Amino acid sequence: METYATLAGRYDQWNLSVAGQFQQDVVLAEVGGLAGRTVLDVGCGTGFYSRLWAAQGADRVVGVDLSAEMIAIAKSVPGEIEYLLGDATRGAQDGRFDLVTAMWLVNHAETRADLDAMLKGFAVAGDDLLLVTANADADWNVLSTQDRRFGVQQHPNGPAVDGRQPYEATIFYDGGSFSFQSGSWATDVLIEGLHAAGYDTVRRIAATGRDVPTELADRPPFMILRAS
Ligand SMILES: C[S@@+](CC[C@H](N)C(=O)[O-])C[C@H]1O[C@@H](n2cnc3c(N)ncnc32)[C@H](O)[C@@H]1O
DSSP states (O other): BBOHHHHHHTTHHHHHOOOOOOOHHHHHHHOOBBBEEEEEEEEEEEHHHHHHHHHHHBBBBEESSSSHHHHHHHTTTTTSOOOEOOOOGGOOOOOOOOOOESSOOOOGSHHHHHHHHHHHHHHOOOOOOEEOOEEEEEEHHHHHTTTGGEEEEEESEEEEEEBBOOOOOOETTTTTEEEEEEEEOHHHHHHHHHHHHHHEEEEEOOHHHOOOOHHHSSOOSSSEEEEO
């Protein structure tokens, strides 16, 4: 298994995969245009979604990530986006934003304390949150055997602790694959945590839209929540 320090240059193979593009379509349909809005992208990685927010017309986009290697890749793409090194368990970022996004970040919170700290940091940074993470309600038998052409398989690899099931994610692409450690928080833990952080409303966004194989549409590897 690898860490972001070594896989940073290949990470976007996930975002470009069939499942990753499916996720992107659902997310963009949910978020819509961002003209006049400010966006904080926490756990921004290579900036793939930060750039999408800018392309949606956002006035200002700030991306924050723990990994210097991911931030270096994000910064190598010309544009107006501000990228910062930061740990989301210690607060998301100074200031208030119209939209806070956390795409595949909370799956890296290994304890409830870290999860709650992240969720609280999001709420402090803004009232409108889009959160994408592992689909806790999908069947592991499906997630671990999904067609490699979709781009990802998720294999549970340890006992669930405190509502988090650890798993190994493997990303497949033309010419290779890479694996990294992640974790799937139970949906009710996430929803309760979001309410405890201060959000009144939490909605689950249905994964529909793109014409994808039924196997993927019915059991997507991702879950999308919108909190306000
Ligand atoms: C699965 S990647 C997702 C990257 C990006 N959001 C995307 O969807 O393309 C998770 C990212 O979260 C970052 N990360 C993990 N723990 C973090 C923390 N405590 N604070 C900030 N970023 C963190 C990792 O460095 C990595 O770039």
